[in-house]
Amino acid sequence: MYTEKVMDHFSNPRNVGDIKDADGVGEVGNAKCGDIMRIYLKVDNNDVITDVKFKTFGCGAAIATSSMVTEMVKGKKLDEALEISNQAVAEALGGLPPAKMHCSNLAADALHEAIKDYITKKGK
Amino acid sequence: MKRIYFDHSATTPVDKNVATSVLEYMTDKFGNASSIHSFGREARRAVEESREKVAALIGATPNEIFFTSGGTEGDNLAIKGVAFANRKKGNHIITSAIEHHAVLHTCDYLEKHGFQITYLPVDEYGMIRLEDLKNAVTDKTILISIMFANNEVGTIQPVKEIGAFAKERGIYFHTDAVQAAGNYPIDVKADNIDLLTMSGHKFYAPKGIGALYIRRGVRIESIQHGGAHERNLRAGTENVPGIVGLGLASEIAKNEMNNRVERISKLRDKIISEVSSNIPHTKLNGHPKLRLPGNVNFSFLYLEGESLLLNLDMKGIGASSGSACTSGSLDPSHVLLAMGLTHEVAHGSLRISLGHDNTEEEVDYFLEVLPEIIDRLRAMSPLYGESAELKPANPCSNCHVH
Numbered sequence: 001m002y003t004e005k006v007m008d009h010f011s012n013p014r015n016v017g018d019i020k021d022a023d024g025v026g027e028v029g030n031a032k033c034g035d036i037m038r039i040y041l042k043v044d045n046n047d048v049i050t051d052v053k054f055k056t057f058g059c060g061a062a063i064a065t066s067s068m069v070t071e072m073v074k075g076k077k078l079d080e081a082l083e084i085s086n087q088a089v090a091e092a093l094g095g096l097p098p099a100k101m102h103c104s105n106l107a108a109d110a111l112h113e114a115i116k117d118y119i120t121k122k123g124k
Numbered sequence: 125m126k127r128i129y130f131d132h133s134a135t136t137p138v139d140k141n142v143a144t145s146v147l148e149y150m151t152d153k154f155g156n157a158s159s160i161h162s163f164g165r166e167a168r169r170a171v172e173e174s175r176e177k178v179a180a181l182i183g184a185t186p187n188e189i190f191f192t193s194g195g196t197e198g199d200n201l202a203i204k205g206v207a208f209a210n211r212k213k214g215n216h217i218i219t220s221a222i223e224h225h226a227v228l229h230t231c232d233y234l235e236k237h238g239f240q241i242t243y244l245p246v247d248e249y250g251m252i253r254l255e256d257l258k259n260a261v262t263d264k265t266i267l268i269s270i271m272f273a274n275n276e277v278g279t280i281q282p283v284k285e286i287g288a289f290a291k292e293r294g295i296y297f298h299t300d301a302v303q304a305a306g307n308y309p310i311d312v313k314a315d316n317i318d319l320l321t322m323s324g325h326k327f328y329a330p331k332g333i334g335a336l337y338i339r340r341g342v343r344i345e346s347i348q349h350g351g352a353h354e355r356n357l358r359a360g361t362e363n364v365p366g367i368v369g370l371g372l373a374s375e376i377a378k379n380e381m382n383n384r385v386e387r388i389s390k391l392r393d394k395i396i397s398e399v400s401s402n403i404p405h406t407k408l409n410g411h412p413k414l415r416l417p418g419n420v421n422f423s424f425l426y427l428e429g430e431s432l433l434l435n436l437d438m439k440g441i442g443a444s445s446g447s448a449c450t451s452g453s454l455d456p457s458h459v460l461l462a463m464g465l466t467h468e469v470a471h472g473s474l475r476i477s478l479g480h481d482n483t484e485e486e487v488d489y490f491l492e493v494l495p496e497i498i499d500r501l502r503a504m505s506p507l508y509g510e511s512a513e514l515k516p517a518n519p520c521s522n523c524h525v526h
Binding site for chain 2: 035
């Protein structure tokens, strides 16, 4: 039911973990739904994302999309990162089963929350 | 990679000898059991011999066994058939909150047709309380339908007590025994069961065959109309190969019952005890003692069931979960929620269902790989350890359901 790419990101997730002195942290979902995704960002003075980590509680799709989104944004500028949608993450994984498009495909939302958190902290 | 099957509550492999006889009745002995010629008589004889074997498995007489296509049809026939045939007597049915959907959705359907349904709650072990049952009965109650053993958590209901009470009150008692039949001893006479649903593929017969036991004298009407098959109750050409398979599987199950129950229970108890003592933050779901011999059900806190299943699958192990992702909806198992588990805990459930083909080596391998999988998923989880101190900043942004 999952594509090879989803299974690859699920079994070897990229950038798992946390960043102690993160510049921005974003979290979406709740345990009741069965999915929580948290993204940590390090951002340099030029608004470039230099490091990104995630922690996720959830199904295969939740873990794979979290991993995928971290890979997609590393080295990107914040305004580019803000353009990444949940849909784009799913497409980068070769698609998700229809049932997973709703609840488990929130990784880009978590990323956007982390960026918002960074902007708020910076007072920009 | 060696594959290990721990999902016998979903389905079982067909016994090799059963498969051989099924094939024989598809190819050489293919007759229609209703035909008058020798081909038909040969099929008819096989059907009636199977009926005897199925009856013997549950302590019934052969004329009380009606072949069906499986558990769902059996539940539909039992509940709708009794409801419509006894409508003049009353319109109230009592069932439980943890029944299979074949029972629950049949009851939903009857509610739309003027019946009233009481859904009994269950305790933390998934057991109904007899007082609740007694309090629920009205003078309009015509049927009590309570499952023999639960498919997810394995809890065995107080069937004998329910049967005795139903008999005393003159109410029909149906039990969905799809998980229990062939895997656990059943005596319909001793337990005063009026109707009992069974399904072949849960005990080493093929899919698409089952039987409904209906005690002689029970008022029931057919819900599928056509020819005069199964004594006018269940129209449709008999699935002779399936019936032959069900009969042989029943005979084997009866002969092997004690051995299998003893051996499988030992494997179950080993898993329960090792997991309980070696993996922190776990909860055994279901009754500690009164459970199906092959059923193990744990919730592992801070992780989600589907990702656990996928990880086990990568190690060659096939199991199941009550998480939303595997229930086909956005909610986790209705059984676990009815037992009082929170959504979070229900999402992290794992069901292992053992069969007689499982070995102690397989159990040991599972016990070896499980802790590292749990550790890995928990290490990734924002709910676990140090990172759990951060509180969710915002609720689920897309979830309209909860």
